[in-house]
Amino acid sequence: LHVLQTVFFAAAVLSGFYEKEDHMRKKVAALLTVSLLAVSLAGCSGGSDKPASGGEAQAEEKKMTEYSTVYTAEIDTLNYLKTTNSDSIALFYNILDGLVEFDRFGEMIPCIAEKWEVSDDELTYTFHLRDDAKWYDWKGNEVRNVKAQDFVDGIQWILNKDNAASTSKTVYDVLKNAKAYYDGQVTDFSQVGVRAVDDQTVEYTLEKPTPYFLKQLSFPCFFPVNGEFMAEQGEMFGLDKETTLYCGAYLLTSFEPQSERVMEANPDYWNKDIISIGRLNYKYNAEANSIGAELFLRGEINDFALPGSILDEWMNDEEKKEMMRPNNLTNMSYFIGFNFDPDYDEQYAPGDWKIAVNNENFRKSLFHALDREAAILTVEPYDPQSKLLNTFTRKNLVQADGVDYTMMGGLKAYTEGDSFDEAKAVEYKAKAMEELSGQVAFPIQVLLPFSTAKVDTGNRMQVIEQQMEGVLGTDYIDIILESHPSTGFSKQVRTPGAYSIMEMGWGSDFADPLGMMNPVHTAALDENYMTVSQCQDLLDADGNNVFEKALDEADAETKDLKKRYEMFAEAETMLLDHAVLIPFYTSGGGYKASYLDPFSGYTSQMGRNGAIKLKGAVILDEPMGMSDYPAALEQYEKDREERMKQ
Numbered sequence: 085l086h087v088l089q090t091v092f093f094a095a096a097v098l099s100g101f102y103e104k105e106d107h108m109r110k111k112v113a114a115l116l117t118v119s120l121l122a123v124s125l126a127g128c129s130g131g132s133d134k135p136a137s138g139g140e141a142q143a144e145e146k147k148m149t150e151y152s153t154v155y156t157a158e159i160d161t162l163n164y165l166k167t168t169n170s171d172s173i174a175l176f177y178n179i180l181d182g183l184v185e186f187d188r189f190g191e192m193i194p195c196i197a198e199k200w201e202v203s204d205d206e207l208t209y210t211f212h213l214r215d216d217a218k219w220y221d222w223k224g225n226e227v228r229n230v231k232a233q234d235f236v237d238g239i240q241w242i243l244n245k246d247n248a249a250s251t252s253k254t255v256y257d258v259l260k261n262a263k264a265y266y267d268g269q270v271t272d273f274s275q276v277g278v279r280a281v282d283d284q285t286v287e288y289t290l291e292k293p294t295p296y297f298l299k300q301l302s303f304p305c306f307f308p309v310n311g312e313f314m315a316e317q318g319e320m321f322g323l324d325k326e327t328t329l330y331c332g333a334y335l336l337t338s339f340e341p342q343s344e345r346v347m348e349a350n351p352d353y354w355n356k357d358i359i360s361i362g363r364l365n366y367k368y369n370a371e372a373n374s375i376g377a378e379l380f381l382r383g384e385i386n387d388f389a390l391p392g393s394i395l396d397e398w399m400n401d402e403e404k405k406e407m408m409r410p411n412n413l414t415n416m417s418y419f420i421g422f423n424f425d426p427d428y429d430e431q432y433a434p435g436d437w438k439i440a441v442n443n444e445n446f447r448k449s450l451f452h453a454l455d456r457e458a459a460i461l462t463v464e465p466y467d468p469q470s471k472l473l474n475t476f477t478r479k480n481l482v483q484a485d486g487v488d489y490t491m492m493g494g495l496k497a498y499t500e501g502d503s504f505d506e507a508k509a510v511e512y513k514a515k516a517m518e519e520l521s522g523q524v525a526f527p528i529q530v531l532l533p534f535s536t537a538k539v540d541t542g543n544r545m546q547v548i549e550q551q552m553e554g555v556l557g558t559d560y561i562d563i564i565l566e567s568h569p570s571t572g573f574s575k576q577v578r579t580p581g582a583y584s585i586m587e588m589g590w591g592s593d594f595a596d597p598l599g600m601m602n603p604v605h606t607a608a609l610d611e612n613y614m615t616v617s618q619c620q621d622l623l624d625a626d627g628n629n630v631f632e633k634a635l636d637e638a639d640a641e642t643k644d645l646k647k648r649y650e651m652f653a654e655a656e657t658m659l660l661d662h663a664v665l666i667p668f669y670t671s672g673g674g675y676k677a678s679y680l681d682p683f684s685g686y687t688s689q690m691g692r693n694g695a696i697k698l699k700g701a702v703i704l705d706e707p708m709g710m711s712d713y714p715a716a717l718e719q720y721e722k723d724r725e726e727r728m729k730q
Contacts (some may be wrong), residue, residue, distance in 0.1 A: 151363070169347060210286075211285065222328070229283075233280040263291075333349060335349075406707070419665045437529065449510075454551070533568055617632065680702075
């Protein structure tokens with residue numbers, strides 16, 4: 085039976101080969117090989133006591149398993165066209181499909197689209213839909229096939245400004261005339277760059293060549309929507325399980341906010357052979373962080389993130405240590421941002437800060453004075469280096485010719501080095517004090533606000549204050565910590581510029597360096613995330629921002645991806661060379677107690693740093709422990725390397 089399933093699955097996929105552009109110019113037919121499918125299938129069936137990444141043969145008869153966990157943060161809506169909430173998106177990836185998706189190695193593969201073509205001018209993308217992708221209601225009743233018009237209807241809803249979709253910018257940044265339609269300058273939607281050629285063919289026309297567009301199509305705002313059903317539901321669409329339709333691997337069979345949400349595998353799903361977890365159980369519990377360990381040990385759940393409060397206990401218990409393993413990092417980069425346009429109470433001398441922060445030697449003294457490892461020990465006491473980030477962009481966002489973006493151009497030296505250097509910090513302090521003498525009053529007051537949403541944030545800020553003042557001296561800087569409730573923190577602090585320096589985070593919406601540069605590019609956001617454009621050291625003699633010019637030139641390179649990435653790397657190096665911000669750490673990580681094979685589930689365009697789908701995931705017979713994890717990770721990396729070659 086296993087052999088027959090493998091052969092039939094291979095035949096099905098091979099018959100649905102798809103066309104892609106080579107360097108976005110030449111059409112190349114790409115086929116998944118039978119040997120590759122065998123490796124993939126090894127990660128699809130449950131009940132194995134070995135990690136799926138090891139490539140071991142699975143049981144001949146599939147054993148459907150269950151996944152159970154607890155949660156504290158409720159999702160805000162089931163309307164996947166409207167929200168960018170990360171918890172909601174994780175759910176959407178399980179109940180809905182897009183044109184493309186990403187396998188467990190983070191490689192893009194066909195999904196609802198069986199194949200596609202890209203025009204020679206890189207502006208028109210034509211997708212041919214599979215004929216067995218269907219809409220279902222929450223009970224599993226078939227509604228109809230997914231049609232090309234469903235992708236058009238979704239885009240039209242998002243570009244209606246009255247719908248206030250937080251995903252609108254992602255769409256109108258790439259599609260022809262989409263921004264003009266959104267702003268009301270174009271009223272005929274047929275002029276927007278998306279149309280249904282026929283029921284099985286959808287065509288997109290871009291405003292300009294966009295090399296990351298294919299990957300963007302895996303984001304929920306590009307998912308299809310059953311237009312008739314949505315019109316019928318009106319404002320009720322996406323309110324609950326009954327007012328939502330499903331075209332993905334799972335059906336949302338229970339949705340009770342602040343109680344539970346349950347998803348069950350759709351037995352009629354077009355790619356049902358990839359599913360081994362038959363039921364996904366999420367139980368709400370406001371005390372999940374404190375009682376999760378007890379629930380796990382009692383067998384009531386099989387996956388939870390260990391809070392720092394019990395990490396030592398589990399790490400020092402030989403039995404519990406073999407129930408836990410490192411958790412994935414996420415797509416979010418954190419950094420210390422400088423405010424070049426301060427707006428806060430005069431008691432903190434914002435005028436002095438503005439003068440000081442525009443002095444490059446002053447910024448460099450802070451850049452080299454921050455002991456990031458000491459600060460991150462508040463979150464990761466066992467392996468702090470795994471979270472530290474030496475560049476603004478996180479590792480593994482994009483690669484070219486086997487070289488990671490963070491190892492390109494001038495970024496390589498930062499990636500391989502360490503910004504913390506006490507001798508340099510003191511050297512730059514002396515230069516800054518000499519240059520700023522008579523212009524400001526020392527010590528410079530450094531207002532550092534933070535949100536109290538997480539306990540470890542306050543601890544980390546205290547470490548930063550004590551450590552940096554210890555290196556530079558309180559005759560030079562006076563770091564003032566200011567705690568704020570999490571509700572409205574950004575609106576009250578970051579947006580109006582009520583800070584000197586602040587821990588900030590950003591995660592790219594798409595797998596391209598441009599997505600990471602949005603917060604440091606004036607024209608990229610409707611509302612400035614930072615004030616980098618006002619840094620005087622990035623302006624030429626005519627007042628033009630040389631950094632933003634470099635970003636624009638890099639974005640204009642759409643044909644040679646390696647050259648594009650190298651140009652972005654040089655632009656980002658400019659930020660670091662001038663100490664315009666201080667790289668800090670990548671979010672996520674920590675540890676999990678889990679029966680879930682961390683190397684088995686499908687991923688997002690961000691790979692294992694993004695949302696891990698439970699489509700294709702495997703529940704192990706025993707938790708993967710600290711002893712097993714290194715070998716499993718090594719095997720996964722070897723398998724991924726082979727996947728990349730093929």
